[in-house]
Amino acid sequence: MGAETHYLNAMEALDEGDRERAKAEAKKATSIDAEHYEAWSIYIEACLPPAGVQPTMAEAAQALSAVKRVVAGDPSRMDMWMRGGRLLADELGMLHDALHWWQRCREHAPDEVMPVVEMASILADMGEYAQAQQRLQSILNDNMDVGITQYRKITGLLQLVQTAATQQEQDIFKPYEKHHDGWVAIRHKMRKPPLSESVIFLVTAVPLLLILVVLLGRYSAPTWSAICLNTLVIMIVILVCMRNAKRWFQLLNRPAFNLLRAMNFEAATGYTVMEEDIRTSVLYMYIMQRKPKAWQERTLKIIDKGTPLPKNWRMRLPDFSSHLVEGEKELYTFGEQLDAYEEE
Template sequence: MSAESHYLDAIEAEDNEEFEQALEHARLAVKADPEHSNAWWMIVGLLAPDGKYPDIEQASQALVACNKVVDLDPTRVDAWVKGGRLMVDHLGLYEDALHWWQRCREAAPLESVPIVEQTTILSDLGMYTEARDRLSALFEENLDIANSQLARISSQHKTLEMSAQQDQAAHFKPWKKNHGGWTAIKMRSHKAPVSENMLFMMTTIPFLMLEVFAARSLFGDGWRGFCLTSLLILVTVIIGMSFTRKLYYRVNKPGFNLLRAIQFEASSAKVVIPEDIRGSKLYMFLFSRHPPAFQQRLEKIIAADKKLPKNWKMKLPDFDSHLDEIGYIEDEEEDSELSSYEEE
């Protein structure tokens, strides 16, 4: 049978919800024609459908298929997005995802999605200076921004603005063994993170109840009293939400730092979290919130027990490599390496 015949059989099997047969036919299609991009894309969808949680084998195979799709058709933005999601959300390949999105920029230099994704990854890893540079490139190059991206970009901008006002040395970097953030994590490790709703109930609800009980004596009855009471409650809720959000990040900062350390371990495939923290309640809570493929891969990394070498450095992509595609080439390359890992 030809590749197209296998592909049509795969479509029919998928329509009949016979997913195993559909996957088998799709694989036969790419075996007959390795350049059948639609069959490769079908393999991606069957192994890692949207809204599902593939295991490590399925996620890895889906990522390989995504690579095939973008190699055959670099304009497939959906394949770039899917591959990026598999790398970050399911496999924890943050560093590789930076290079993946730079490849996307080279293929589609006028797309804003790669910059937004790179900014998010760099910010998650605590590399705020590099993240600010990425976000500024979005506006310097005057790229079109989809409406669906505006809220995300606004949130990133606020985060990066806050980080710029803070002491750079205070930003937790998991690759530094002597960073003070590890002490805070150890002190908080026996407790799970506190939810924002719980903090709101503890800090704001008592004031709201007090206002409701005292409203009649303060504002009286009638529409005037009702309107003033409603306005007071609205203002209290707004102030309470703002205060709760700040308190939430402050109280759970050790948890966010440990989450960054978990993500860094998955990205670097090296162990940095001390054993006494790894068995803690906080670690187990954060670990359990990751998808199955992420957990399985991290367990393999922990079992391998490879430590960061003394001269370890994270290799960042050349963020200007896409300029070749638009006819502009830098004369000098910037050094895109992080400071080396600190030993005790």
């Protein structure tokens, strides 16, 4: 049978929910015709579980390997760039590799806003607020076309990085700095899970609303105008409390966000930077349980390996201006952390 026949069989199997047969048929199609990118797309879908089910590390790695083959042969496939970026950053936690991935995407599609937004989001998560702000500012400087949804995300990110940029450099938590004050804050809060925004809102709003209702009921006249005024006052109090709850959520849970950044750092670099007491704390377990399955599996392998951060370690950021250089582009070569799981 030819590649097209195997491809059609793979499509049929995938529609029937038989992902193993779809994967096998798609693999046969790509073995016959390595440039059958639609078959590669079916293979990627078959490697990953159905919607709503988190992939394992092996499944994510196999899908990522196929995605890299597709974008290497057809760099115009923005859907594959998006799929690869999501697998790298969200599922596997390889944030540094995801940055290089999106910069390579921008080299092939310099007018696309999505790679810039994704890089800015990753940089903000890493605490590189100045770099994130530069990426977002480049969207405005280059007068790039932005959709409504993207505009909202860009605006939110820009507000975040501008607020964070006002902090002193030493106040921004850097997991690779062993004696940073952020580690002290983590140790103080690591025995409890973080406070949710709804709890903070209830704790602050309910007492105020009870007092307000009692006072308004006692001193206001039973007229329609008074009822409308009372309702307006209550709504204003609720809105103010909601706004304060968001602000206090960030302040009170800063140690949790610092620990999350440290966990992401370990997943991104493959090196360990945390002490054992932090790793076995309630806060660490709380965050770990809410991470994707592939991320958890990969992090556990990093912990088991236990390679400490080298003293001469430097963050390997991509060349953010490489999309301005003309010439042949080569796909970024990733590390060997997933090679054992990627099918050749």
